[in-house]
Amino acid sequence: MTKQICRKKLSASQEDYLEAIWMLIWKEGVARVRDIADWLGVSMPSVSGALKALAQRKLVEYSPHKYVSLSDRGMELAEKILARHKMLRKFLTDVLNLDEQLADGNACRIEHAVDEIVSQRLGYFVEFVAQNAGASQLAEEFKGFCRQQDPAKGDGPSGAKENGSLTLAEIKPGQKAKIVSINGSAARSQRLAKAGVRRDCVVRVIRMAPLGDPIEIEVDGSKLAVRKAEAIDIEVEKLE
Amino acid sequence: MTKQICRKKLSASQEDYLEAIWMLIWKEGVARVRDIADWLGVSMPSVSGALKALAQRKLVEYSPHKYVSLSDRGMELAEKILARHKMLRKFLTDVLNLDEQLADGNACRIEHAVDEIVSQRLGYFVEFVAQNAGASQLAEEFKGFCRQQDPAKGDGPSGAKENGSLTLAEIKPGQKAKIVSINGSAARSQRLAKAGVRRDCVVRVIRMAPLGDPIEIEVDGSKLAVRKAEAIDIEVEKLE
């Protein structure tokens, strides 16, 4: 295998160097080692080292003691990561209504953790909230919702929705419930019935997997695991 | 300074070890080096090393060749990070409508990048969307919005909101605009007026900083930087 440019994904730190260089070129016209170091809060030797690695990947044009510039590819990547930063920042400030500085710091960390598709989809969401007339009033409603949550601190009566219909997925471990109805496909109902899960019978939730799926229940003295997708189609009535 | 337990924040990798141990204890009853290694996709020596570091911090109880268990503090941290993972996963699947597997992977990376407040606020948001009747229809609307975006690929007519009132912050670099009115404090209006930014005068946006702030404009042949906070209070009329 001959020597070739490494196409492996950039590290978080490398992405931040590109971002910083882009920013400094924008702001000051040129990027110098000193300014990159100050911007990122690292020492100058750290910058020298990072630049060598980036130069090897042909992302920056760099000869010692000269100004640093970005290659076309480097520019492209820098702009991509910066767009992500901006989008995340906007989400945190505009949708979650968070403080600018906090948003900025978090955005610059999350930007390295999200896949392209996720970034894109979240971008759509931010735009959607910004554009959609019905949605922008949502931002206001959400502020109210936060005020409700923040001072209360207790979990409050969040479990029981006003909805009226309670599903098996909402029963907490240890509690018993009587089955009111089983919705969904007939095949599924049949399968559940064979396992003892029928209308009017009483089940006890033993425990719930960490991500809420599956749910382990006891019915007629025997254990059974129910998928969350099934549980939300099983209407129940809580018993004490 | 005497020897004491390090209270520095855990590394991303350490958080993942705690998460894995918690999960395995939940699933299998016990956590063994072998299973932790398999779960996280690392070698057994890596696990041994990580466990030593976690034991030193009193987060796991660990004596060689015995099962691994979590201390109270370790349990607490594991549950905190797991809750974060779950919440992020729910956001990605339920709000952004992303694939479960993709959501899980991204959640497990983002979970180490968000501050407590951000995590909490995003949690509120997920709950808000889930509970709010008006908001849950938003999920449907958003799906439609995504379908619109995905195939189109072009930027679309995203700039001009139906709103009618256009502000200086929305003018793109290179374009000219006539100032209609300047809102906000009188002191600010005065300061801007002194710089040449007055009602009915024409400005040209030169460029916008990467994060949209500040905006560089040309007025009366001289350059001027305007903060975004100011720009959104300056109503304009776009000129060609």
Added chain:
DNA sequence: ATTGCTTGGTAGGCATACCTAATAATAGTA
């Protein structure tokens, strides 16, 4: 008890990403 597989640990190495201290180059100023 002996054997042999699985599990767990140690030793040693590599890559990344930082640091400080010392040295070299450059630029500004007398």
Added chain:
DNA sequence: TACTATTATTAGGTATGCCTACCAAGCAAT
């Protein structure tokens, strides 16, 4: 031009977090 302050590089060190290769303990079947 010569001196000086600033900027940049090199050298050498630390901390993580991973790896492979090898060694040691545990356990089950013979």
